[in-house]
Amino acid sequence: MNPFALTPGSVGIRFGAGAINQLPEVLVGLKKNKVLIITDPGVAGAGVLAQVEAILKSAGIQNTSFAEIKPNPNTLLIDAAAKVGIEFGADVVLALGGGSSLDSAKGVALVVANPTFSSASFNYSITPEKPAIPIIAIPTTSGTGSETNSWGVIDDPIRQCKFYVGDASTTPVVAILDPELTVGLPARSTAGTGIDALTHAIESLTSKGSTAVSAAYAHQAIKLISKALPVAFKDGANVDARGEMLMGAHLAGLALTLSGLGLVHGVAHSVSATVGTAHGEALATVLPEVMEFNSRVSNDIYASIGHDMGIAANSATVISAVRDLADEIQIRNKLSHYGVTQDLVQAISKKVLEDSVTSNNPIDPTQSEVESILLSRI
Ligand SMILES: [Fe+2]
Known part of the structure; x- marks a missing residue:
């Protein structure tokens, strides 16, 4: 760069x-x-x-x-x-x-x-x-x-x-x-903020508001973040990886500002408001599951993300790679880890649907579809 x-x-x-x-x-x-x-x-x-x-x-x-x-x-x-x-x-x-x-x-x-x-x-x-x-x-x-x-x-x-x-x-x-200025960020914060930036780029690409310009920012963000995040997580003092993460997060921010986000953020906002989970950790609980939910309309976009990540370009492989990346940086837990019980699923799902960010998701989910995603992660 x-x-x-x-x-x-x-x-x-x-x-x-x-x-x-x-x-x-x-x-x-x-x-x-x-x-x-x-x-x-x-x-x-x-x-x-x-x-x-x-x-x-x-x-x-x-x-x-x-x-x-x-x-x-x-x-x-x-x-x-x-x-x-x-x-x-x-x-x-x-x-x-x-x-x-x-x-x-x-x-x-x-x-x-x-x-x-x-x-x-x-x-x-x-x-x-x-x-x-x-x-x-x-x-x-x-x-x-x-x-x-x-x-x-x-x-x-x-x-x-x-x-x-x-x-x-x-x-x-x-x-x-x-x-x-970012080398002192602890590994857990590196992972949490990094998965936030990656989610911004992925959701920007699949959102209803995506444009050619936002997509250009988002693809470059994914290239940088998917490569640099595991490195910055393991070696916080690696200035090159830290630089790629800063630029990746900045580009993902430009992308989302143009396009808006989607259901992963809708779920994370509701989960955080209900049980206090940190933003990045809440996103990581359901990112691959929401990608699977969206894949019937976003298959081609996920395949193009595979090119950005330097892996085989099909939707299922890309979703697995995102899951593996989240596991590699130790950011992905079940919702129950944060205190989400089956009793809370209905109320959390209702708030997900009320959040305006959810309306930008490529598929408008029903409450039972949101509940199914949440229940699969308890
Ligand atoms: Fe975010």
Whole structure:
């Protein structure tokens, strides 16, 4: 791959080992010099926050940070982070971390620009008075692809629901994809975020919203991820594999942003909401089974995925290979492992059908078909 290339999307990217050192030049290009860093305690503990702060300090760029982002971030946390930025007079948000930090930064950037509002307001139903301050995304995991799009999935504790925070102005202007920042990711997180990225690419290809452009991104993502994920899982310090995973997740993010996803995500959202399973692990419980369910209409697409994976090009072989890959990175368990019992299957299936992501699946499943998939994994 060509380091430091630009992607033909709306997000400018700086890619390659050491790309983080280009941060000052990116900020100068944007004419921004008061940086609010949004991150989580894990990234701070791993020394990555200190590394970024040192780069900014040596370039004479003022910055402050909010390092308290948690999994499943909510509006109260985002409003607290924005308060730090408002008091500092931030003119740019640097989103540093996994999906939670990147998603949160979108709400933060809107509230900093519109300080009389809560992030709960910015759910695409209103046009903000002012556009968000710009966001620079620096992912430290290779999974969500959140750096490619304008929305973040956020909990609203008042309305007791998840919603999409964001606006047209919250697509990051630049993503810095530096594999050296991801070498400290533990193997289990590498597997969980990596299977998420692979699922994004596979579901993007079979979704009703797939286009020639999204398919181009998705096929390249599968080529990179299917080769690099087992390597990055076994040897986290392998910078080449980490780079291929970062680029693969980014391309899969571009693909899903154009096409949408499908039933694997519908099941995972419902399972996670019911028993708290981590996103990637929930996806892995049913990914091959949903592929089998879809195969009567998606056979040719699965065969083309075989070409991407460098294996014999027929649907059944590809589904087996995806199952083997998930087993190789030790991410695939039965649903019962996470506390899903037969008693919960009906309620979980109902939520799967209510999730808008499911309506993008190539086959509209019935409730009994979803129940059968779930029961086969208990
Ligand atoms: Fe996902």
